[in-house]
Amino acid sequence: DxxxxxxxxxxxxxxxxxxxxxxxxxxxxxxxxxxxSACDRLEVSLDGAGGHTARPHLTTDLVTAAARVVTDVPSLVARRVDARSGLAVTWGRVESGHACNVIPQHAELSGTVRCLDLEAWRQAPDLVHAAIDEIANLYRAKSEINYIRGVPxxxxxxxxxxxxxxxxxxxxxxxxxxxxxxxxxxxxxxxxxxxxxxxxxxxxxxxxxxxxxxxxxxxxxxxxxxxxxxxxxxxxxxxxxxxxx
The missing domain is CATH 3.40.630.10 (Zn peptidases)
Incomplete structure (x- = not known):
């Protein structure tokens, strides 16, 4: 460079x-x-058993799992560091499914991780990975996380x-x-x-x-x-x- x-x-x-x-x-x-502030990129893939929306109990219910990642990860991560660090996970893209009566097998999310200080920036990758994995496990979904370091x-x-x-x-x-x-x-x-x-x-x-x-x-x-x-x-x-x- x-x-x-x-x-x-x-x-x-x-x-x-x-x-x-x-x-x-x-x-x-x-x-x-x-x-x-520090700024990183985040790409997440969720995979699991799909199926009919009439029988979500037989599936991974992947759309709900993705929705929980979107709503819960920012608050989980923010609560695990000093609030003054301003650690913020914000999503810019969420994609899953093609039909109203089919629970999909795959979902993709991408966004940014931003924080005001270097100490929170150093902790951020581990905190984000842990929060996403916790939610994915609740829904029996497999998660793949690509955490891309950006700038301090x-x-x-x-x-x-x-x-x-x-x-x-x-x-x-x-x-x-x-x-x-x-x-x-x-x-x-x-x-x-x-x-x-x-x-x-x-x-x-x-x-x-x-x-x-x-x-x-x-x-x-x-x-x-x-x-x-x-x-x-x-x-x-x-x-x-x-x-x-």
Whole structure:
């Protein structure tokens, strides 16, 4: 990958931005410490005896088993770590069956596992596996779990965060920087910060005065393209300021 190829060799600091539709164009959001969360992918297959919906007692009742995985795994996992870790399992896809009167033999689920801190991230795979297996066993279903490691949290270095703050205010004034919260979103920029001090800012892309916030990953997402200029200014000012510090 990029890091193994040596792109960070000789790099003293690294900065990045991610667009934020909750912040007006012309402004950035900053935060010391963690600004994003750890994020992993989860793929689950459930298999068992199918049959007629008139006789579910003779089957694995796989749709019900899948439904219990969807509803129970998030709460089971969340109760097994400190609530402040923000460990969250969220499903994005559930597929099973083809007919209203047939209990299927196979179900598939996929989603994400997100958490605010590294300790919960380290525990997450074992906790998720255990919770899914417990539910599958209740329904005599066979479970196959593919837990795909994603990214750790982006943790902003204090000195580089201050550099971004000073660079932005030197170009756009003190009103151009606002505090931002830690997001449950994941970002692979975090891997760079395992090797080099750095920081990420949230680049505002909402048109000033716009009342509707069109969130990321929505079909109607739109960005105020004047934010591109703001991002260029931020990077340039940060590089010039860093050179004289």
């Amino acid at each position: 990029a890091i193994e190829s040596g792109v960070l060799d000789g790099v003293g600091r690294i900065i990045g931005v991610h667009c934020d539709p909750k912040v007006d164009a012309g402004r950035i959001g900053l935060r010391h410490g963690p600004i994003t 949290p982006v943790v902003n270095d204090p000195a580089v965060t201050e550099l971004l703050h000073d660079a932005m205010t030197s170009r756009r004034g003190s009103h151009s920087v606002e505090d931002t919260e830690q997001s449950l979103g994941g970002e692979d920029f975090s891997w760079y910060l395992e090797h080099v001090p750095g920081a990420m800012a949230r680049l505002g892309v909402r048109t000033p005065g716009e009342r509707t916030t069109r969130d990321l990953h929505r079909g109607d997402f739109d960005a105020d393209e004047s934010a591109i200029t703001v991002g260029v200014e931020l990077f340039t000012a940060a590089a010039l300021l860093d050179a004289i510090r």
